[in-house]
Amino acid sequence: MELFPLQSFLLLILLISLSLYLYLHFFDSSNKHKHTGFKSYPILGALPGFLKNRHRFLDWTTEILTSCPTSTGIVNRPIQIRGVITANPANIEHMLKTNFENYPKGKRFISLIEDFLGDGIFNSDGELWKVQRKTASYAFNTKSLRNFIMENVRVEIESRLIPSLDIAAETGRRLDLQDVLERFSFDNVCKLAFNVDPNCLGSGGGGKSESTDFDSNLNPDQFMHAFEEATTLISGRFFYAFQFMLKIKKFFNFGSEWRLKQSISTVHSFACKIIKSRISDEQLEDHQDLLSLFIGIPENTNSSNFLRDIVISIILAGRDTTSSALTWFFWLLSSRPHVERAILNELEMIRVRNGKSIGDIYDLDELRDMHYLHAAISEAMRLYPPVPIDTRECLNDDVLPDGTAVAKGWLVTYHAYAMGRMERIWGTNCREYLPERWLTEDGTCRHESVFRYPIFHAGPRICLGKDLAYIQMKSIVASVMERFVIDIQDRDTCPEYLLSLTLRMKGGLPVSVRRRRFNIVEDLKAMLLEIAGVYATHALRQSNKIAHRHARYVFSTTCKCSWFEEPLDFVCGVLLSEKCNC
Ligand code: HEM
Numbered sequence: 001m002e003l004f005p006l007q008s009f010l011l012l013i014l015l016i017s018l019s020l021y022l023y024l025h026f027f028d029s030s031n032k033h034k035h036t037g038f039k040s041y042p043i044l045g046a047l048p049g050f051l052k053n054r055h056r057f058l059d060w061t062t063e064i065l066t067s068c069p070t071s072t073g074i075v076n077r078p079i080q081i082r083g084v085i086t087a088n089p090a091n092i093e094h095m096l097k098t099n100f101e102n103y104p105k106g107k108r109f110i111s112l113i114e115d116f117l118g119d120g121i122f123n124s125d126g127e128l129w130k131v132q133r134k135t136a137s138y139a140f141n142t143k144s145l146r147n148f149i150m151e152n153v154r155v156e157i158e159s160r161l162i163p164s165l166d167i168a169a170e171t172g173r174r175l176d177l178q179d180v181l182e183r184f185s186f187d188n189v190c191k192l193a194f195n196v197d198p199n200c201l202g203s204g205g206g207g208k209s210e211s212t213d214f215d216s217n218l219n220p221d222q223f224m225h226a227f228e229e230a231t232t233l234i235s236g237r238f239f240y241a242f243q244f245m246l247k248i249k250k251f252f253n254f255g256s257e258w259r260l261k262q263s264i265s266t267v268h269s270f271a272c273k274i275i276k277s278r279i280s281d282e283q284l285e286d287h288q289d290l291l292s293l294f295i296g297i298p299e300n301t302n303s304s305n306f307l308r309d310i311v312i313s314i315i316l317a318g319r320d321t322t323s324s325a326l327t328w329f330f331w332l333l334s335s336r337p338h339v340e341r342a343i344l345n346e347l348e349m350i351r352v353r354n355g356k357s358i359g360d361i362y363d364l365d366e367l368r369d370m371h372y373l374h375a376a377i378s379e380a381m382r383l384y385p386p387v388p389i390d391t392r393e394c395l396n397d398d399v400l401p402d403g404t405a406v407a408k409g410w411l412v413t414y415h416a417y418a419m420g421r422m423e424r425i426w427g428t429n430c431r432e433y434l435p436e437r438w439l440t441e442d443g444t445c446r447h448e449s450v451f452r453y454p455i456f457h458a459g460p461r462i463c464l465g466k467d468l469a470y471i472q473m474k475s476i477v478a479s480v481m482e483r484f485v486i487d488i489q490d491r492d493t494c495p496e497y498l499l500s501l502t503l504r505m506k507g508g509l510p511v512s513v514r515r516r517r518f519n520i521v522e523d524l525k526a527m528l529l530e531i532a533g534v535y536a537t538h539a540l541r542q543s544n545k546i547a548h549r550h551a552r553y554v555f556s557t558t559c560k561c562s563w564f565e566e567p568l569d570f571v572c573g574v575l576l577s578e579k580c581n582c
Helices: 003-036 045-054 054-067 089-097 106-119 127-140 143-171 177-194 200-204 220-239 241-253 255-277 290-296 304-319 321-334 337-354 363-367 373-383 466-483 520-542 545-558 569-577
Strands: 072-076 081-088 389-393 411-415 484-487 497-499 504-507 512-515
Touching: 045 054, 054 072, 054 081, 054 411, 054 497, 081 177, 106 255, 106 304, 106 389, 106 569, 143 177, 143 200, 143 466, 143 504, 143 512, 177 220, 177 255, 177 290, 177 321, 177 466, 200 220, 220 255, 220 304, 220 337, 241 255, 241 321, 241 363, 255 290, 255 304, 290 304, 290 321, 304 545, 321 337, 321 373, 321 466, 321 484, 321 504, 337 466, 337 545, 363 466, 373 466, 411 545, 497 504
Parallel strands: 081 411
Antiparallel strands: 072 081, 389 411, 484 512
16 A cells, blocks of 8 residues: 555656657757757667658758758667768768778678678778788789789670670560679689689670589579578668667578578589688689688798688679669660760770771770779769768767767768768769769869768778779770660669669669670761751750751651650750660
8 A cells, every 4th residue: 555655756756757758859859950950769760761762762861961060970870870871971981091090891780791791801800801801912013913804704704794795686576784793793703812713704694604613513593592692681681670670580590591601602612612622622722712812921820711711702892883883874874875976986986096897895994094984984973972871880989070979889880881872972963964064174084082082982991993894894885885775775764773782773774785886877867866956955955946947957867767746855855865776
């Protein structure tokens, strides 16, 4: 009896405290999110917003960062985990360079993917990372590796990529360009990492299937699929709203965690087999790949697991990045005939200067001379960065240059995708695809600060494969564009993206391919259509009837397509006609 009033009293106190807490938190957060960006709720933090916008995570976070005064937002995740997302170049310089030691990958990131990557360069900090970085930087900068890369790219283009596009052009078969490019880069990076040719493009991309270096028990697609599955499932671990759910799945080893274990085991056992045979290979110096370089360095421990981890890290780092960049590039190009023409003109100029013909592979110096192409690819990555966000963990309390306080243990993410859409960085036309913004007056491609354009990361951990990536991407684009026209059916609808470690296109990029005809009639036709386009634009802007008549005349003498009278159809007609192949 006596206890009852005490219980009621305690309950009352509890209710009052809870209401006060909820009120203060709501009141507090509704005011605070105006400055910190992300609306926060008691206990749940920003989770409701995240769940509502999960399918458009990058655009949602971009909108919020754009509204923040310094392009930096604070995110309260459920159960008091806090973090910062920033698109501010000064903050990025601080975390990736000036105060590098304070922003490692961190235990949380490392523990999420260590069953796949072990202590590999991509997944380690401190001394473990430094040792691998030193070895890998040395290897990436050797002349022999550069030649090896050039040769691999040449072989892959000539014997697989071009034949598979040729077949598609001949048969009219539609291709998933993203898949073709992913197969290309997987073949390429496996050659680079351990001189193994999985022949994924030859076997599944429509080209000829050749003999491979693979063990007969493991077909090429199996290894690629195991790698792909492991990467997809492991990146899914980052998007759990509640990490304890992942822990339960891991503990009981069911669902995606069970599948992940199987695919990791396939990848690991394959890599170990190659490593063992290479270590005992007496002709080690005949191999020029990274694994052989690592084995050949005397001070290396050469433990099988060390080598396995570094090789798998490199395959992961180089696998989907170039294919992601080129998939978005080809989509952007499909609705910009003037950019396509500028690239073709540049290629022609280089061919004429060096006495080359269409189909010859370009050497390093010629690739370096492709400034417009370099600009066009860099611009595509500005809008669609292959690694759209990247996260570090704060080691000790700190204050970022824009004044944002960061506490020990917070996750700090830089948002390269949002940065490409910031007027503060790129001006009012930031959302437009304009390769010209990269060109200097003399037509060379200008250098951009890595902190405004952190596509390849920055500071001591800057991407090691940047040069290799440009070699690969420019060689592919030049060879494909010279010989083929890529038709993308739905080119005016922006494809949806898939959130994984890299920015992939949801559903791939279905295309059809035509052989490009290079003759004087085609060139003349293209030129006349350009002229019709200029008249048409003038006619529309100035309501100029004479320009309209000229456009109509030039168009109808060049093209068999029907003409349009209405102003809007009129422009569409001319724009379409630029691609017209009648
Ligand atoms: C367009 C292509 C590429 C882009 C945009 C790109 C971007 C990046 C980014 C953002 C990072 C930092 C990741 C992190 O630490 O969280 C990185 C690291 C790295 N990249 Fe690339 N990359 C590309 C191609 C390649 C290629 C082809 C290779 C080599 C095969 C490569 C090798 C590496 C390595 C080894 C690291 C780890 C460096 C370290 O932690 O010290 N990358 N890259």
